[in-house]
Amino acid sequence: MPILRAGPWGNLNSPHEDEPAVKDDQTNIYPVNCARGDWPNQPWRLLYSKNTDIGINTGTAALGSPIVAEGVIYAYVILDFNWQATEAFDVTFQWDMTSTQPGSGVYPTLEWQYDTIEGTGDYYFDTPLESGTIDITLPASTFGTFSAYAYGIDTYGSGLLVEASII
């Protein structure tokens, strides 16, 4: 059965919010997507936040668009979006962390979770290899919210790059 569109931005408590002028995680609202598709007037996108010991940067990105955060000691990328879907669908969480100094290493952690307005949810935490992908199935929902981060600490504090994307 079809479902009515929510958004264009929102969260579980307030699914119908206008797109904010300033797009950062302080507003606590995120884009609402139609599964993996584009709305006629709004392409699929997520809100990202690049956080490092150098600075913070936020914005929106498309499906498959890699976000890279560059730090000295630590760097992490947060990816947030909402979805509506009449059928379950898959997304892939991709990450890649590298030290910019030869001989140094990166200690990676990552986490993802989702919750739906119907009350279902899932959560995952890992200390994985420095790069990889995880396939995640998001369920049919009239409104669901997804959040993930990839976090890296440089072993010698000599500089690192953390890349993450939703594919």
Next chain:
Amino acid sequence: MPVTSAQRFWHNAAREGERQEQQAEERNASNRQRRSQDERGFNRALGRLEDSYDQAIRNANNTRDRRRLKAERDERIDKAIRDRERADNPTDQNKTIDDDSTDQTGSNPENGDGGSSDGGGGLPDGFEEERIDIVDALNNPSYRWFLTKFD
């Protein structure tokens, strides 16, 4: 007894009434037949359109193309149906009380479950037609037309 001019007048008027009634009945039968043929032709065209898209979807090399084709197919079919309904039904010709003595529009409070008659067969009083985005049954973004009323 000679026939008076008044009697002749009423006799001719009755004959003329019967003739007009018969003509109207023939016109209605012809209209019904034409509508039925149109409907079958439209459904066949829609089926061919759907078949072409289904073939293209099966031949698509990747999921992204398949999704795009599905969305395009649904949108074109929706639009064709909507356009036909509009062309066929500017004053709701197929669903008036005159056709079959049953008000299927819901505009007559005695027959429907609400609404009020505007006498013209258009939208019920106070309602507007509004396009609203939806997620369709195949996860595609689409839209439907709703009757809405602002309280």
